[in-house]
Structures are given as C-alpha cells and as structure tokens.
Amino acid sequence: MAKYNENEEYLLIINNIMKNKEFRKIENIKHHNTNRLDHSLKVSYYSYKIAKGLGLDYKEVARGGLLHDFYTDEICECSKIKDKILLFSTKHPNDAVENATNYFDLSEKEKDIIKSHMFPVDYKIPKYAESWIVSLVDKVLSFGEFSKKFGYKLASASNLYLLFILNIIK
Numbered sequence: 001m002a003k004y005n006e007n008e009e010y011l012l013i014i015n016n017i018m019k020n021k022e023f024r025k026i027e028n029i030k031h032h033n034t035n036r037l038d039h040s041l042k043v044s045y046y047s048y049k050i051a052k053g054l055g056l057d058y059k060e061v062a063r064g065g066l067l068h069d070f071y072t073d074e075i076c077e078c079s080k081i082k083d084k085i086l087l088f089s090t091k092h093p094n095d096a097v098e099n100a101t102n103y104f105d106l107s108e109k110e111k112d113i114i115k116s117h118m119f120p121v122d123y124k125i126p127k128y129a130e131s132w133i134v135s136l137v138d139k140v141l142s143f144g145e146f147s148k149k150f151g152y153k154l155a156s157a158s159n160l161y162l163l164f165i166l167n168i169i170k
Contacts, residue, residue: 004045013062014044020103023070039141040066047130047137056130057109064113065134067104071095093118 004010017023027037044065052058071092097114100106106114109127113134116126126132 004041007045010045010048010062013048013059014066017063017066017104022103023067026070036069040069042141043068043134043138046141047134050133050137051130054129054133056133060107060109061113061130061133063104063106064110064130065137067096067100067106067110068093068114068117068134068138069096070100070114072099093122093124 011018024037026040027035029036044062047065048058048062051061069092072095093115097106097111100114101111109130112127113131116122116124116131117135117138118124119126119135126135
C-alpha cells in the first residue's frame with residue numbers, strides 16, 4: 001500500500017471521514033482481492049497525489065475518492081450474472097452519493113467524483129478533471145486487485161502503469 005499514513009496533509013483532509021463509524025464498516029466488506037476500505041484508500045491517495053501534481057483540487061479528490069464506494073450492499077434478485085453486474089455498476093455510484101451525503105457535507109464536485117467513477121461502464125460522464133482522475137485510478141487499481149487472482153504479472157502491469165503516471169506529473 002502507498003504510504004498514505006505518512007502524509008500528514010492527506011490524513012488531515014480525510015480525518016473526519018476515517019473517524020466515522022458508519023464509513024469504517026466498509027473495512028469488513030470484501031472488494032476484488034482486498035476489502036472496500038483498503039481499495040478506497042488507495043484510490044483516494046493515488047488520485048490525491050495525481051491531482052496535487054497537476055495543480056487540481058486535490059482535497060475534493062481525496063474526499064471523493066475515499067467515498068466512491070461508500071454504499072450498503074443489496075443483493076440483486078436478477079437471475080443472470082450479466083444483469084447483476086450491469087445493475088451493480090449503474091446503481092452503486094448513486095447509492096454511494098446518497099449514503100455519503102447522509103454523513104458528510106459534499107461539494108458538487110465531490111458528488112460528481114462519486115457518481116461518475118464507474119464511467120465508461122456507467123453512462124455518467126465525469127464533469128471535472130478531478131472526476132476523470134478518480135475514475136481512471138479506480139479502473140487501474142481495480143484491475144490490479146482483481147488480477148491478483150490470475151497471477152503476479154497481470155497485477156504488476158497495473159502497478160507499473162500507475163507509477164508511470166505518478167512519475168510523469170512530478
């Protein structure tokens with residue numbers, strides 16, 4: 001994991017979210033080959049680093065990235081796996097925004113970051129550069145987490161891609 005816990009500025013930005021008991025429950029939910037909290041922290045931190053390097057609103061990126069998968073699990077009653085995946089990919093971003101607004105004050109940009117993080121799987125096109133960053137970082141990290149089931153080389157490819165992006169903007 002990235003050394004997010006050594007970055008005081010980042011920790012101050014996400015502090016109130018990390019202290020929230022409801023939010024912390026996502027640590028107990030399996031997500032790809034990790035848990036939802038670890039995944040969300042990675043998305044948030046790498047997106048924060050990229051946005052900061054590009055001179056964008058890194059605070060909203062850190063918060064939106066952390067909250068992008070803050071939703072409650074509801075089992076889809078669909079019979080086909082394709083329908084379950086489609087419903088999940090289009091429903092959970094809106095559920096995450098609704099859930100996050102119940103616990104935190106969100107800006108319009110933070111709401112867009114959360115709502116559009118599944119693009120292009122979902123139809124919600126990101127409105128802001130910050131939303132694009134979180135969406136892309138989420139895809140790269142999800143691919144890496146999911147691919148660990150299939151071998152080290154596939155997971156390493158996504159990590160190298162992310163390191164490449166981070167080094168370009170330095």
